[in-house]
Amino acid sequence: MTILDIQGVSKSFGGIKALSNVSFTVDEGSIFGLMGANGAGKTTLFGVIAGQIKPNTGSVAFRKQVITGKRPDQICRIGISRTFQIVRPFAGISVLDNVIVSALYGAAANNTHAEAREAGLAALEAVGLADAASQMAGELTLSGQKRLEIARALATGAELVLLDEVMAGLTPTEIERMVETLSELRHSRNLTFMLVEHVMGALMQLSDRILALDHGVPIAIGTPTEIAENEEVLKVYFG
Numbered sequence: 001m002t003i004l005d006i007q008g009v010s011k012s013f014g015g016i017k018a019l020s021n022v023s024f025t026v027d028e029g030s031i032f033g034l035m036g037a038n039g040a041g042k043t044t045l046f047g048v049i050a051g052q053i054k055p056n057t058g059s060v061a062f063r064k065q066v067i068t069g070k071r072p073d074q075i076c077r078i079g080i081s082r083t084f085q086i087v088r089p090f091a092g093i094s095v096l097d098n099v100i101v102s103a104l105y106g107a108a109a110n111n112t113h114a115e116a117r118e119a120g121l122a123a124l125e126a127v128g129l130a131d132a133a134s135q136m137a138g139e140l141t142l143s144g145q146k147r148l149e150i151a152r153a154l155a156t157g158a159e160l161v162l163l164d165e166v167m168a169g170l171t172p173t174e175i176e177r178m179v180e181t182l183s184e185l186r187h188s189r190n191l192t193f194m195l196v197e198h199v200m201g202a203l204m205q206l207s208d209r210i211l212a213l214d215h216g217v218p219i220a221i222g223t224p225t226e227i228a229e230n231e232e233v234l235k236v237y238f239g
């Protein structure tokens with residue numbers, strides 16, 4: 001079943017066409033990868049889906065409900081959450097308090113502090129951060145902060161989670177662990193993920209389907225194998 005339906009989305013910043021007529025659908029429970037060089041429009045697309053950026057044309061529908069033009073907080077409560085390329089935890093409060101804030105803010109009906117605490121603890125457990133719950137968020141390693149970003153997205157109760165370069169800056173071992181965590185999460189929490197990732201091995205390993213963008217233009221969509229063999233993709237990537 002389709003969870004996200006993007007039709008004819010375009011976005012320009014002055015003279016720069018960041019997205020040109022982008023259309024695709026994402027199946028519920030799948031992992032959908034976005035691939036493209038720097039400036040291809042991947043982060044802009046996440047911004048359009050999560051409500052931070054208003055497209056010039058086109059529509060975004062989540063579970064058949066058109067969400068184009070809604071505010072980020074409304075979209076979060078509908079069930080879409082995102083992480084950011086540059087991690088932004090509340091550094092001066094504990095890891096647990098960070099996820100409690102998300103749980104109080106998001107789609108899940110956590111009306112009391114106790115409910116939010118429970119949801120927050122479950123999110124930390126899911127990303128392997130339960131032991132760090134009482135640490136200050138700013139004291140976590142980069143890998144820990146990336147995991148906290150994911151936990152914050154999960155704690156909102158999101159069904160669709162947009163992950164923006166959660167592998168960037170991690171060591172090969174940390175990347176391997178992150179791939180395992182995401183594969184497990186998808187099944188254990190019945191989540192749908194969209195991934196923006198420059199770590200190609202991880203993107204290929206995790207994604208069911210991948211959309212390749214070049215200067216905002218969709219050039220190919222398909223399975224990782226189809227994308228790796230696509231002539232247009234090879235031309236753009238390897239000349």
Ligand SMILES: Nc1ncnc2c1ncn2[C@@H]1O[C@H](COP(=O)(O)OP(=O)(O)OP(=O)(O)O)[C@@H](O)[C@H]1O
Pocket residue numbers: 013016017018036037038039040041042043044045
């Ligand atoms: N707020 C903005 N104002 C002006 N131009 C912008 C803005 N946001 C993005 N752009 C431009 O739009 C284009 C697409 O940028 P975007 O950040 O979406 O690419 P990206 O694929 O996410 O790149 P990266 O892999 O480097 O994160 C780029 O040319 C970028 O300079």
